[in-house]
Amino acid sequence: MLQGKKIVLGITGSIAAYKSCLIIRQLIKKGAEVQVVITPAGKEFITPITLSALTSKPVISEFFAQRDGTWHSHVDLGLWADAMLIAPATASTIGKMAHGVADNMLITTYLSMKAPVFIAPAMDLDMYAHPSTQQNLKTLQSYGNHVIEPGTGFLASKLEGKGRMEEPENIVACLEQFFSQQESLRGKKVLITAGPTYEKIDPVRFIGNYSSGKMGFALANECANRGAQVELVCGPVSSSMQTNHPSIHRINVESAQEMFEACKELFSSMDSAILCAAVADFAPEKVAEQKIKRTGDEMVIRLKPNPDIAASLGQMKKQGQTLVGFALETNDEESNAQAKLKKKNFDFIVLNSLKDEGAGFRTDTNKITIITADNKKDYPLKSKEEVAKDIIDELERL
Ligand code: CTP
Numbered sequence: 559m560l561q562g563k564k565i566v567l568g569i570t571g572s573i574a575a576y577k578s579c580l581i582i583r584q585l586i587k588k589g590a591e592v593q594v595v596i597t598p599a600g601k602e603f604i605t606p607i608t609l610s611a612l613t614s615k616p617v618i619s620e621f622f623a624q625r626d627g628t629w630h631s632h633v634d635l636g637l638w639a640d641a642m643l644i645a646p647a648t649a650s651t652i653g654k655m656a657h658g659v660a661d662n663m664l665i666t667t668y669l670s671m672k673a674p675v676f677i678a679p680a681m682d683l684d685m686y687a688h689p690s691t692q693q694n695l696k697t698l699q700s701y702g703n704h705v706i707e708p709g710t711g712f713l714a715s716k717l718e719g720k721g722r723m724e725e726p727e728n729i730v731a732c733l734e735q736f737f738s739q740q741e742s743l744r745g746k747k748v749l750i751t752a753g754p755t756y757e758k759i760d761p762v763r764f765i766g767n768y769s770s771g772k773m774g775f776a777l778a779n780e781c782a783n784r785g786a787q788v789e790l791v792c793g794p795v796s797s798s799m800q801t802n803h804p805s806i807h808r809i810n811v812e813s814a815q816e817m818f819e820a821c822k823e824l825f826s827s828m829d830s831a832i833l834c835a836a837v838a839d840f841a842p843e844k845v846a847e848q849k850i851k852r853t854g855d856e857m858v859i860r861l862k863p864n865p866d867i868a869a870s871l872g873q874m875k876k877q878g879q880t881l882v883g884f885a886l887e888t889n890d891e892e893s894n895a896q897a898k899l900k901k902k903n904f905d906f907i908v909l910n911s912l913k914d915e916g917a918g919f920r921t922d923t924n925k926i927t928i929i930t931a932d933n934k935k936d937y938p939l940k941s942k943e944e945v946a947k948d949i950i951d952e953l954e955r956l
Contacts, residue, residue, distance in 0.1 A: 559588075559734045559737040559738045559741075560585060560588040560589055560590040560730075560733065560734055560737060561588065561589035561590075562589060562590075562591070563589075563590045563591070563640045563641065563733075563737060564590070564591045564593070564638055564639050564640045564641075565585055565590050565591065565592050565593070565639065565640065565641050565642070565643055565733070566592075566593050566594075566595055566635055566638075566639040566641075566642040566643070566667060566671070566673075567581065567582065567585075567592050567593070567594050567595070567613075567642075567643050567644075567645065568594075568595050568596075568597075568642060568643065568644035568645075568647070568651075568664045568667070568668070569594060569595070569596045569597070569600040569604065569609070569644075569645070569646070569664075570596075570597045570599060570600050570644065570646055570647055570648045570650070570651040570664065571597055571598075571599025571600050571602055571603055571648055571650075572600075572603065572646035572647075572648050572680040572681065572723070573603060573680075574645075574646035574680040574722070574723040575600055575603035575604040575646055576603065576604055577645075577646070577723060577725075577726050578594075578604065578609070578645060578646070579604070579608060579609070579612055580726035580727075581643070581645055581726045581729055581730060582594070582609070582612045582613055583612060584726060584727065584730045585730060585733075586612070586613070588730070588734070592612075592613045592615070593613065593615055593618065593635065593638070593639075594606075594609045594610070594613055594615070594617045594618065595617075595618045595619065595635070595663055595664045595667050596609065596617055596618070596619045596664070597619070597651065597662050597663075597664050598619065598662065599648070599650075600619075601619060606619065618630045618635075618663055619662075619663055620663060621663055621666075630663060632663065632666040632667040632669075632670045633670045635667050635670065635671075636667060636670030636671045636672050636673075637672055637802075639671065639672075639673040640673050640737075641673050641674050641675070641676060641733060641736070641737075642667070642668065642671045642673055642674070642675045642676070643675075643676045643677075643678070643729070643733065644664070644668070644675070644676070644677045644678065645676075645677075645678035645680075645706075645723060645724075645726075645729055646678060646679070646680030646723045647677045647678055647679050647680060648679075648680065648681060649679075649681045649685045649686070649688075649690075649691050649694075651664065651665070652677065652679060652691060652694045652695060652698065653690065653691075653694050655668050655677075655694075655698055655703075656693075656694035656695075656697040656698050657694075672802070674702070674703075674704060674736065674783075675702075675703045675704065676703070676704045676705075676706055676729075676732060676733065676736075677695075677698060677703055677704070677705050677706065678706045678723050678724050678729050679691075679695065679705065679706075679707065679708075679721065679723070680721070680722065680723035681721050682721055683720055683721045685721065686720055686721030687720070687721070700940065700941055700944070701941060702941050702943040702944055704732070704736070706724050706728075706729055706732050707720070707724070708720055708721070708722055708723065708724045739784065740783050740784050740785060741784065741785045742784050742785065742954055743781055743784035743785045743786035743950075743954070744784075744785030744786070745785070746781075746785070746786045746787070746829045746830070747786065747787045747788075747789070747827060747828045747829050747830075748781045748786045748787070748788050748789070748828065748829065748830045748831070748832065749788075749789045749791065749821060749824050749825060749828045749830070749831040749832070750774055750777050750778050750781070750788060750789070750790050750791070750831070750832045750833075750834060751774065751791045751792075751793075751817060751821065751831075751832070751833050751834055751835035751837070751867065752771040752773070752774020752775055752777075752778070752790060752791070752792045752793065752795070752834050752835055753769055753770070753771030753774060753792050753793035753794065753795040753799075753835055753836070754766050754767045754768070754769040754771075754793045754794065754795070754835070754836050754838075755767075755793045755794075755811075755812065755813050755814045755817055755835065755836070755837050755838045755864075756793070756794050756812050756813060756838075757813055757814065757838045757840070757841035757842060757864070758812075758813065758841075758842065758845045759842050759845065759846065759850070759859060760845065760846035760847075760848065760849050760850045761846075761847070761848070761849055762849050763849075763850070765838055765840075765841070765842070766794075766838070767836050767838065767919070768836075768919040768920050769793070769795075769835070769836035769919055770795065770796065770799070770919065770920055771792060771793065771795035771796075771799050772799070772922065772942050773834050773884075773924060773942050773945070773946070774790070774792070774832075774834035774835065775790070775795075775799055775801060776942040776943050776945070776946035777832055777834060777946045777949060777950065778790045778801060778803075778806050779801070779803060779806070779943070779946070780943070780946040780947055780949075780950045781950060782803040782805040782806050783803070784950065785805075786805065787805050787807070788803075788805055788806045788807065789807050789809065789824050789828070790806050790807065790808045790809065791809045791811060791817055791820045791821055791824070791835070792808055792809065792810055792811065792835075793811060793812065793817060793835055793836075793837075794810075794812055813838075813841065813864075814837045814838050814839075814841060814864035814865065814867070815841070815864065815865065817835060817837060817867060818864070818865040818867045818870065821867050821870075821871060822870065822871075822874075825871050825874055825879075826874065826876075828879065829878070829879065829880065830879065830880040830881070830882065830953060831871055831879075831880075831881050831882070832882040832949070832953070833867060833868045833871070833881070833882065833883050833884065834884050835867075836886070836919070837864065837866075837867055838864055839863065839864055839866075840861035840862065840863055840864060841861060841862060841864050842859050842860070842861060842862075843859075843860040843861060843862045844860075866902070868881070868883050868902040868904070869901065869902045869903075872901075872902045872903030872904065873903065875903055880905045880953060880956055881902075881903060881904050881905055882904060882905060882906055882907070882908065882949070882953060883898060883899070883902055883904040883906075883907045883908070884907065884908045884909075884910065885898050885907050885908070885909050885910070886910045886912065886918055886919075887909065887910070887911055887912070888911070888912045888913070891909055891911045891913075891927075892909070892927070892929065892934070895907050895909040895927075895929050896929060899929060899930075899931065900931075905930070905956055906928055906929060906930045906952060906956070907928075907929050908926050908927075908928055908929075908949055909926060909927040909928075909929055910924060910925070910926060911925075911927075914939070916939050917939070921942075922941060922942060923939050923940060923941055923942065923945075924939070924940065924941075924942050924945045925937065925938065925939040925940075926945055926948070926949070928948070928949070928952050
């Protein structure tokens with residue numbers, strides 16, 4: 559599982575820093591490549607010479623390699639890594655990570671990291687139990703980081719004392735488990751729709767909606783991280799919405815009709831489809847060729863229905879294919895979602911209620927209920943990345 563994986567190992571100023579050597583040894587034995595980034599305090603506990611001898615790579619600790627104009631790029635490290643592990647992570651580093659205090663190479667690397675981040679806290683019990691530390695750990699978790707807590711982490715620990723760093727073999731096992739889960743969709747093809755649609759009124763105007771595409775992009779990344787090949791059919795989203803995963807093929811469309819055509823073409827060769835886009839139900843009957851001028855007191859635009867992509871794919875669905883839909887509701891949420899589940903032949907539907915603060919459009923968080931024909935499960939408010947994990951877990955369960 560760790561063969562060929564590139565791991566950035568962050569080491570901070572804790573007495574547990576000596577255990578980093580054991581982590582490095584095990585990672586390397588299992589075929590991983592390790593790049594150490596150490597804080598100034600970390601170097602008080604373990605020497606860079608030991609670490610570079612174990613990793614066969616120079617240790618990075620300063621922004622500037624030498625005083626000759628070369629510098630270490632935390633951005634490149636963020637792109638290079640398959641995972642970042644911070645072990646040991648002191649209360650100070652955890653606090654800085656939670657608040658974006660980028661005053662050393664380790665924190666800047668963390669802030670630039672594109673790969674999943676694992677944090678193994680190491681401190682005395684009082685520091686660990688302090689509400690500040692606990693709140694910072696919760697914050698980091700809500701950003702999608704994985705906290706490896708002694709005794710309560712992914713694996714049962716032999717340790718009694720909370721706050722002490724989890725044993726190196728258990729930390730390495732957490733990474734292995736993570737990478738093995740990632741492969742759980744290997745060989746599968748998933749179609750995902752994301753973002754809004756724009757329905758043209760004239761050359762400069764359209765009917766649109768507030769969907770940002772963030773939920774759909776988070777789902778695409780999650781599927782790709784688990785090894786799936788993703789077709790992301792994407793409405794007009796902001797240029798800041800980028801995908802750089804090699805397993806995500808992005809198809810940009812504008813209108814519901816274009817999205818429909820792209821999906822119809824792709825669906826038969828897919829294992830699953832997740833319809834996350836906020837598709838306009840209606841489009842202007844006629845698109846004016848010239849910009850419409852202001853005339854008279856009133857303006858009427860006649861609308862015609864757009865194809866229902868979900869319902870069409872629901873009809874096309876063959877045995878073995880899974881279809882997942884979304885419902886954004888303002889009232890009678892559950893009964894509306896149940897009705898959509900049946901009408902569109904979904905295997906399950908993800909319900910957002912606009913009554914829930916932090917759910918739905920234009921937020922980085924979401925609060926969902928997953929509804930199947932005979933079951934319903936409520937989830938707490940989470941980042942869209944974490945919500946994507948819950949949804950894909952459910953997809954895998956089916
Ligand atoms: N959907 C779709 N094509 C459409 C409309 C909706 O694929 N033309 C999909 C959405 O991506 C979502 C689900 O259907 O997964 C539910 O969308 P929603 O707009 O809530 O459903 P509607 O059928 O349009 O119901 P409503 O009457 O609430 O608008």
